[in-house]
Amino acid sequence: MRISDILEMSLTNLWKRKMRTVLTVLGVVIGTASIVVMLSLGLGLKQAMMDQVGSAGGLTEILVYSDAMYGSDDLLLDDKTIEVFSEMEYVENVQPQLIYSMPFQIGNYEGYMDLVGVTPEYLSQIPLGQGEYPDSKGNMRIIVGNQVVMSLVNMTTGEWPDFESGEAPNVDFMTMPMIGGLEVEETYEADNDVSEDVTDNLADINEDFAVEEDFSLGTDEFNSESDEDDSDFSDDELDREPYDEWEDEVYSYFSNDMKRVPINVAGVTEGDLNTYAEYSYYCYTDIEALKSFLKQQYSVNSIIPGQPTDRSGKPYRDLKYSQLTVKVDKADNVETVLESIQMLGYQAEAQKEWLEEIEKEFMIIEAVLGGIGAVAMLVAAISIANTMTMSIYERTKEIGVMKVLGCGLGNIRSMFLAEAGFIGFLGGIVGLVLSYTISFLLNKFLAPMLMSDYGSNVNISAIPLWLVLAAIVFSTIVGMVAGFFPAQRATRLSPLAAIRNE
Amino acid sequence: MSLDYDSLYYMEDKRLKFTDSSNDQLESTLAGVLYGDKKNIEVDLFAVDNDDGRKAVIQVRNLYKIYKVGTNKVRALNGVDFNVYEGEFCAIVGTSGSGKSTLLNMLAGLEKPTKGEIIIDGQHIEKMNENQLVKFRRENVGFIFQSFNLIGTMNALENVALPLTFRGIPKVLRLKRAMKLLRLVGLKEHAKHRPNQMSGGQQQRVGMARALVVNPKIMFADEPTGNLDSRTSKEMMNLMREVVNKQKKTLVMVTHDDTLAAIADKVIRIVDGKIVALEDRSTKVMED
Numbered sequence A: 001m002r003i004s005d006i007l008e009m010s011l012t013n014l015w016k017r018k019m020r021t022v023l024t025v026l027g028v029v030i031g032t033a034s035i036v037v038m039l040s041l042g043l044g045l046k047q048a049m050m051d052q053v054g055s056a057g058g059l060t061e062i063l064v065y066s067d068a069m070y071g072s073d074d075l076l077l078d079d080k081t082i083e084v085f086s087e088m089e090y091v092e093n094v095q096p097q098l099i100y101s102m103p104f105q106i107g108n109y110e111g112y113m114d115l116v117g118v119t120p121e122y123l124s125q126i127p128l129g130q131g132e133y134p135d136s137k138g139n140m141r142i143i144v145g146n147q148v149v150m151s152l153v154n155m156t157t158g159e160w161p162d163f164e165s166g167e168a169p170n171v172d173f174m175t176m177p178m179i180g181g182l183e184v185e186e187t188y189e190a191d192n193d194v195s196e197d198v199t200d201n202l203a204d205i206n207e208d209f210a211v212e213e214d215f216s217l218g219t220d221e222f223n224s225e226s227d228e229d230d231s232d233f234s235d236d237e238l239d240r241e242p243y244d245e246w247e248d249e250v251y252s253y254f255s256n257d258m259k260r261v262p263i264n265v266a267g268v269t270e271g272d273l274n275t276y277a278e279y280s281y282y283c284y285t286d287i288e289a290l291k292s293f294l295k296q297q298y299s300v301n302s303i304i305p306g307q308p309t310d311r312s313g314k315p316y317r318d319l320k321y322s323q324l325t326v327k328v329d330k331a332d333n334v335e336t337v338l339e340s341i342q343m344l345g346y347q348a349e350a351q352k353e354w355l356e357e358i359e360k361e362f363m364i365i366e367a368v369l370g371g372i373g374a375v376a377m378l379v380a381a382i383s384i385a386n387t388m389t390m391s392i393y394e395r396t397k398e399i400g401v402m403k404v405l406g407c408g409l410g411n412i413r414s415m416f417l418a419e420a421g422f423i424g425f426l427g428g429i430v431g432l433v434l435s436y437t438i439s440f441l442l443n444k445f446l447a448p449m450l451m452s453d454y455g456s457n458v459n460i461s462a463i464p465l466w467l468v469l470a471a472i473v474f475s476t477i478v479g480m481v482a483g484f485f486p487a488q489r490a491t492r493l494s495p496l497a498a499i500r501n502e
Numbered sequence B: 001m002s003l004d005y006d007s008l009y010y011m012e013d014k015r016l017k018f019t020d021s022s023n024d025q026l027e028s029t030l031a032g033v034l035y036g037d038k039k040n041i042e043v044d045l046f047a048v049d050n051d052d053g054r055k056a057v058i059q060v061r062n063l064y065k066i067y068k069v070g071t072n073k074v075r076a077l078n079g080v081d082f083n084v085y086e087g088e089f090c091a092i093v094g095t096s097g098s099g100k101s102t103l104l105n106m107l108a109g110l111e112k113p114t115k116g117e118i119i120i121d122g123q124h125i126e127k128m129n130e131n132q133l134v135k136f137r138r139e140n141v142g143f144i145f146q147s148f149n150l151i152g153t154m155n156a157l158e159n160v161a162l163p164l165t166f167r168g169i170p171k172v173l174r175l176k177r178a179m180k181l182l183r184l185v186g187l188k189e190h191a192k193h194r195p196n197q198m199s200g201g202q203q204q205r206v207g208m209a210r211a212l213v214v215n216p217k218i219m220f221a222d223e224p225t226g227n228l229d230s231r232t233s234k235e236m237m238n239l240m241r242e243v244v245n246k247q248k249k250t251l252v253m254v255t256h257d258d259t260l261a262a263i264a265d266k267v268i269r270i271v272d273g274k275i276v277a278l279e280d281r282s283t284k285v286m287e288d
């Protein structure tokens, strides 16, 4: 028999018993939809996780970091290290990152920023919403993350608008002047005595603007003045700080002895308050600009906050990086490079490794979720088997006639398998339509409630193409497996049934 | 016709089945063919063309079918021997329960004999497995049922074309051929009718067209007129007679109606699973 004839006969038979076919297909629809939706939840979560990792190119990157500034004895990362890594086999380039954290004021609000100094290449891939990219020339200019504004606290009232009322303060980084607070050594304390009252910031701004020009011109001057500094003093100073704050009764990131410097904003990253991106909570600048900024502000022997010191507590001559990103030519070589870096004693991890870990964990989650869905599919399979058995029972005579007329046993089996397969196939298709609908609704209504940690437009449920294909193939196979024993039974029916008259 | 010893040996070399000449049925079957005074020589003359030059399409040898019902044994067929020749219209007659259907079913390979041989067109069908039997039927046999057994969801044309579907013949070709046969049985106006839109007689014509569509060597029919009135039965018989004559088919038909059997070339009469009489009109005609 021709395959087209087998399929046509199967379809005719299904069509003949529409109601029963529809009901059986419905079982498969529910079964398929449960599996697909369950799996899509696992996949959606994984996708959200992966996106958060920012895996663009992440698979060929190795992250080398140092916690030396927090007192650990990790190896330090500096230009020497970059050189060593760059000469390794398979390494394409090494990009340093320097993080400097400081409080800042803008308008009537203050906040705390992690300013990340990055290479121009890195900088240029940050999507901008407003302004322009800063460069290494001239004064340091920064890019502000689009959600930094949410961390702002009112200086006078101590109110945190985003936390308390869910509204971000009306602050425009592009036009309003921003002041950063630098912790300084003893020698410079006298300069800052003027600004004892935290609220009295207008005067400070003016003053600092005036000073700004001096900074850019007189670097050497500052360095020479701070030569005699001793780090012992700064410890005393830290002890004193809290008292000042409690007296004011309003918590402030700023201490009285901080040096106030104007910070120039070049741009704001893309997205509104509800769009989370990798860059949303940070501020960025060119790494060279940040370096020269810090060199201007701090003398050679002074301790820059966030920079490690040697055993005797003395600062290093050059700035140490917080992390290096080692770019490897191919994902396959990541393992080798990672090993050689770790051999040298550095703390390093590959995104790849981490992603593989996550992937394994999600496999388990998906297996569990899929298993729950599979129960529904099992019920559907039983229902298919039942329908097929019924149908064969009803058609005993017809099957007998066909056998007498010379229909091959294999053809009879194929006919019934095709019928069961069709039920599975149809159920799979309709089940996918249902799955897409459910997935859409979950993403629209449930995701904003559950996934706000990952940003606003994150999907909780994702149905990739392979899942679509797998679902159709799987439901068809389930149908055929369920139909196998009934079909086998049909081939064993005696042709005499056709001849005997009831 | 006489047989000399040479031809006997020749046949032995060909490993043909020899049967006991003391058997009554054998003697009656072979009457006028074998002058047997050698009681212990078992001669099988069915394997060779007889003097008419006719070829035995169906050879039944010493056939038994015993059903076990509980501890009882029902001898539905109790040692049957006969031949059906090419182009012959053969009627099997007998009272109800005599074993006619059992015999026909075994000839069509729908049931396995308990003992004995059925050789159709040189093939021992009692040794075939189910797959081989289906293939055998597909290639050699057409079947007409008492209760028509048309597929209810298909129209007349599709029903006639069905056996061709099992042979893998493309739709256009099989519908064309089916139409030709519907025309032959005089139903070309009813091609699009479903079985439940046709009379019993029309349905049986469709059944006949379906049996003929694969151009089989042999056709079997179990009480093809059992569900029809006497007038329609007569028409049906004439149609079958015509087909056998024109298309040179071999037809084996079961019936319990002697008047209908009268149209056949050969009538095999069965009582309690045994052949009690065998009328071969064609031979008679030739003898006359």
Ligand SMILES: Nc1ncnc2c1ncn2[C@@H]1O[C@H](COP(=O)(O)OP(=O)(O)OP(=O)(O)O)[C@@H](O)[C@H]1O
Binding pocket: B067, B068, B069, B074, B075, B076, B094, B095, B096, B097, B098, B099, B100, B101, B102, B103, B256
């Ligand atoms: N499957 C079976 N199991 C047991 N006994 C059977 C079976 N089939 C037939 N028989 C018996 O074998 C005998 C012959 O039956 P068969 O059907 O051949 O009769 P028949 O000559 O066709 O009769 P009818 O004219 O009524 O159709 C009957 O006695 C019947 O009871």
Ligand SMILES: [Mg+2]
Binding pocket: B100, B101, B102
């Ligand atoms: Mg019968």
